[in-house]
Amino acid sequence: MSLLVLEHLHKAFGSLVVTKDVNLSIARGERHVLIGPNGAGKTSLVHQITGQLRPSSGTISLGGQDITGASPERICQLGVGRTFQKNNLFRSLSVRENVRLAVQARQGGWYQALRGVGVRKAQWTRADEILGQIGLVEGPDRVVSSLSYGEQRQLEIAVSLAAEPQLLLLDEPTSGMSPAETDGMIALVRSLPKSLALLIIEHDMKVVFSLADRITVLYYGEVLASGSQQEIQGNPKVREVYLGGKH
Numbered sequence: 001m002s003l004l005v006l007e008h009l010h011k012a013f014g015s016l017v018v019t020k021d022v023n024l025s026i027a028r029g030e031r032h033v034l035i036g037p038n039g040a041g042k043t044s045l046v047h048q049i050t051g052q053l054r055p056s057s058g059t060i061s062l063g064g065q066d067i068t069g070a071s072p073e074r075i076c077q078l079g080v081g082r083t084f085q086k087n088n089l090f091r092s093l094s095v096r097e098n099v100r101l102a103v104q105a106r107q108g109g110w111y112q113a114l115r116g117v118g119v120r121k122a123q124w125t126r127a128d129e130i131l132g133q134i135g136l137v138e139g140p141d142r143v144v145s146s147l148s149y150g151e152q153r154q155l156e157i158a159v160s161l162a163a164e165p166q167l168l169l170l171d172e173p174t175s176g177m178s179p180a181e182t183d184g185m186i187a188l189v190r191s192l193p194k195s196l197a198l199l200i201i202e203h204d205m206k207v208v209f210s211l212a213d214r215i216t217v218l219y220y221g222e223v224l225a226s227g228s229q230q231e232i233q234g235n236p237k238v239r240e241v242y243l244g245g246k247h
């Protein structure tokens, strides 16, 4: 069974249709890359999955449960994580503290009320585990404002992992990165647990082809093509509107 299923999803801002009858499914652990020209509706699609935007019609289900129109908090609790194009780290706090706070936020509610020493310790342990997992182990006590841009983007992924997602949405994880930072991000994404499904919006074709199990091409809000790397590369419609360099 697919983890995420979008059926006949439709979204319009007034007369501007940004999502047009989109059908898409993502399996558990799948690395799915969404490409398409600027303004194609990629970010809007991700915002509908995370609950930031309410679809005009159609359904979104996660693990068989209908999550259409649910709040972002609820969708996050159900296992959809994301990073933000705009950095949302606590800049004056350390790397570790940022991850620990995200672990604490995940535990929430009654668990927070306990706040015993043991709970704190477990949060630090989990934070260090996550930092180790993504390879951001150098100087975990550095304050965020002293990190390089690439390190901050890595840390954002660590923070989103603290919510224990089943599906992680990455909106242009390599944008603004140097070639070396981009390679680092590719390695990081590859090292994420295989059970974690990823939906990645990406422009850099090197990154796309390094990571994707399947690729979906969005064009004026519509799915132009969806398939393996070979299928997408060999698709004449895709070549014409996208890979042909018209964007």
Ligand SMILES: Nc1ncnc2c1ncn2[C@@H]1O[C@H](COP(=O)(O)OP(=O)(O)O)[C@@H](O)[C@H]1O
Pocket (backbone or CB within 6 Å): 013, 016, 018, 036, 037, 038, 039, 040, 041, 042, 043, 044, 045
């Ligand atoms: N809140 C909004 N209100 C009106 N138009 C929007 C809004 N958000 C995005 N758009 C428009 O929707 C279209 C798709 O945008 P977006 O989803 O950001 O595309 P992409 O991420 O593929 O570049 C663009 O024309 C954009 O200007």
Ligand SMILES: [Mg+2]
Pocket (backbone or CB within 6 Å): 042, 043, 044
């Ligand atoms: Mg976008």
